Amino acid sequence: MSTQTVFRITLKDGIDGIQAFNEPIPKAGQYEVLIKIRSVALNYRDIAIANSTYPLPTKDQVIPTSDMAGEILEVGEHVDGFSVGDWVIPPVTADYLYGPFKEGVDAYGSVADGMLREYVVLPAHILVKVPKSNINFNQWASVVGTGSTIWNAYYGNTPLKPGDTILLQGTGGVSITGLVVAKAAGAKTIITSSSDEKLEYAKSLGADYTINYKTHPDWAAEVLRITDGRGVDHVIENGGLGTVEQSLECVKESGIISLIGFLSNEGKSQPDMLMPALIKAVMLRGIRAGSKQQLEELVRFIGKHNLSMPVDKTFGYHREDIVAAFKYVAAGKHIGKVCISLN
Known part of the structure; x- marks a missing residue:
């Protein structure tokens, strides 16, 4: 043929x-x-x-x-x-x-x-x-796109450390991949969704805390409650304009927000991120994808921990x-x- x-x-x-x-x-x-x-x-x-x-x-x-x-x-x-x-x-x-x-x-x-x-x-x-x-x-x-993107977010700048707390938005490919990798790396995880059923599935993959953002529209306050007011070390920001303000609210001082998705951009005006990011010395890092090198590193990590997405x-x-x-x-x-x- x-x-x-x-x-x-x-x-x-x-x-x-x-x-x-x-x-x-x-x-x-x-x-x-x-x-x-x-x-x-x-x-x-x-x-x-x-x-x-x-x-x-x-x-x-x-x-x-x-x-x-x-x-x-x-x-x-x-x-x-x-x-x-x-x-x-x-x-x-x-x-x-x-x-x-x-x-x-x-x-x-x-x-x-x-x-x-x-x-x-x-x-x-x-x-x-x-x-x-x-x-x-x-x-x-x-693992190709979402996996290399998550690896870039976790290790492309300030490396993820065991004991860090990660906030993952939603239960799509990026966040579920990020959950699996973060748990294998020894991090604590908080994940959001509008579906209790999806949050139960996330728990079965090892999510430490879950938040239904329909039940808790001020989900940043819930994140701060879970972390005793400290905030999270790293946010996997998938929402875009509709969620980044709350991400800035619940990330800790000198934390990282990885800007990956744009799921809630439609109809949203550009938020004022400059002062909140400056006051908390937050790193806002745009993530487009991961490199071949980062994909190779992820494949070795998957093999070592016997993970599957x-x-x-x-x-x-x-x-x-x-x-x-x-x-x-x-x-x-x-x-x-x-x-x-x-x-």
Whole structure:
């Protein structure tokens, strides 16, 4: 078979614009490998791109998604360190391999074609080999974007320490991944949600404290109560404009707020963050993603602690299933990660 099914975003007005195309299977160049994609994991970013609400550039007719796990089928003649049959994952961009984030990177699924296809050719030097263990392809795909982002938040500047207290907003992929990693690193965790059912699930993963922000709309006060007025060392800030003011209220002096998501930006005015951040000497750090190096560090951490990222639901590789998967994430029904399986 020389062709594959590829999905592209064909409209600017919604998830229903995802359509299937029959395209050639590429050949690996001298420094590249051909990968059979086994699983693709979704992020809220993918939903925003499909709905044309993503705040960064995208290209027309893009193949969406950045997070995948696959198996090498073909190795270029000048490739070292990889063999046919190896399991691999890529970083979210081929341009961010190590060091500080650089502007203008070509992230997969936005300005560069992504992973919602059966086969892909990638440069060998960007790939991270993962062990064939009790962790399956869906779970490995789930660590690419959210995992490297969380690792960047925890260890890309001031490292997370055992005994630190982390506040995680919501129960989506970033927060559930952050919960699993933080618990393995010896931190105390507080997690928020509007669903008691989702909070019970978070408790089963080891969350020390949970807050329903519908029941406690002033959830920052609840965080301060839990921490005896001290506040938390680190906030994983997924809400954006709608939540950052309360994050500033409940982070401790010299704490860190990792600005990751923009789930509650719509209709919100820019809050005055300057004085609260200055008074408390808080670090506000924007997190776009993690580098290849950080992804490698996370893979070693996962192996050492025998962790697996919770996968809420897996969909098939058919257009109706893929559209349903995107809409499932868009509706906020998921806890942790949602995957599309190509096995």
